Amino acid sequence: MEGYQVSNQCQSVVKDRCLIPTKDAPELAYIRESTSEQYVPDVYFKEKDQYNNEVVRLGRPLPVEYLLLDCPVSTPNEPLYSFAVNASNFPVANRLVEGHLQDFNTLASYLQKFSDEQFLEAVSDFHVLIFIATMDMLPLREYIGPLLEAVKKRDRAQALEWKQSEHWATVEQLVMASGGGAAVLGAGGEAAAAGSSAQSSSSSTSWTCQHCTFINQTASENCEMCHLPR
Numbered sequence: 001m002e003g004y005q006v007s008n009q010c011q012s013v014v015k016d017r018c019l020i021p022t023k024d025a026p027e028l029a030y031i032r033e034s035t036s037e038q039y040v041p042d043v044y045f046k047e048k049d050q051y052n053n054e055v056v057r058l059g060r061p062l063p064v065e066y067l068l069l070d071c072p073v074s075t076p077n078e079p080l081y082s083f084a085v086n087a088s089n090f091p092v093a094n095r096l097v098e099g100h101l102q103d104f105n106t107l108a109s110y111l112q113k114f115s116d117e118q119f120l121e122a123v124s125d126f127h128v129l130i131f132i133a134t135m136d137m138l139p140l141r142e143y144i145g146p147l148l149e150a151v152k153k154r155d156r157a158q159a160l161e162w163k164q165s166e167h168w169a170t171v172e173q174l175v176m177a178s179g180g181g182a183a184v185l186g187a188g189g190e191a192a193a194a195g196s197s198a199q200s201s202s203s204s205t206s207w208t209c210q211h212c213t214f215i216n217q218t219a220s221e222n223c224e225m226c227h228l229p230r
Contacts, residue, residue, distance in 0.1 A: 001073050001074070001075060002070075002073065003070070003071035003072070003073035004068050004069060004070055004071055005068070005069055005071055006067050006068060006069070007067055007068070007069050009067070010067035010068075013031070013043065017032070017038070018031055018032050018040045018041075018043070019031060019032070019062075020032060022061055025061070026064075027063065027064055027065075028061040028062065028063060028064065029059075029061065029062045029063075029064050029067065030059070030060055030061045030062065031043045031058075031059040031060050031062055033060070042058060042059075043058070043059040043062065044056050044057065044058055044059060045057055045059055045062060045063070045066050047063075082124070082151055082152055083124050083125055083126055083151075084120075084121045084124035084125065086121060086122070086124075086125065088110060088113045089125070090102075090106070090107070090110050090125050090127045090128045090131070091106060091127065092127055092213065093127065093130065093131075102127070102131055104135070104137065104174065107128070107131060107132070107175070108174075108175040110122070110128070111175055112175065116160070116163075117156075117160075119159055119160060119163050120150065120151070120154070120155075120156045120159040120160075123147060123151060123159065124151050124154075129144070129147075129148065129151070132144070132171070137174075138167075138170060138171060138174070140167055140168075140171075143165065143167045146158065146161075146162050147159065147162045150162060205217065205218070205219055206218075207219075207230065209223040209225065209226060209228065209230070211223065211226055211228045212225050212226040212228070214226065216230075
């Protein structure tokens with residue numbers, strides 16, 4: 001893997017409309033010449049000639065490689081994942097999943113599917129973290145730092161400690177207050193939703209593709225949009 005980015009100098013000359021591409025050589029750029037409407041300073045670059053001597057040349061044309069910077073990039077030998085794979089998924093923003101959009105009632109129903117000891121698993125979901133950090137009624141963005149560290153390190157004790165904070169306690173009180181149609185946690189840690197029978201009947205005719213998020217209105221075994229299997 002190789003990574004690169006353009007330099008600050010490149011951004012500056014592009015922003016000031018001093019640099020343009022060439023017509024037939026993608027490896028070359030060109031510094032504009034001054035006109036009565038715009039003054040363009042001369043831009044020079046150094047290269048070695050055929051005798052290995054360093055010479056200074058005017059950037060007309062200018063090799064694009066002078067505008068690029070190498071960036072260190074790597075990938076781990078053994079991939080590490082920060083987020084858990086739960087049987088119950090929190091809806092993606094602006095996506096209808098099993099008849100639900102992201103709102104506080106959906107969050108309440110989702111959280112009640114986990115026991116207190118499973119709090120780390122419950123919040124190890126990217127969409128859950130984004131939602132609780134940006135809730136209109138009680139945004140937790142400025143307090144969520146320790147929880148993110150717990151998710152990153154998979155530190156159950158730190159997650160449970162954050163769960164005891166007064167900020168999250170307020171959320172839990174609101175969850176309990178809105179638990180009319182939420183899931184009820186069983187002794188074995190499994191959740192049974194009050195409206196599950198109604199959801200199952202509606203999902204028999206419409207379902208959300210897990211690959212492209214398209215909402216299919218038929219009971220087909222393949223997605224109408226991406227044609228991948230249900």
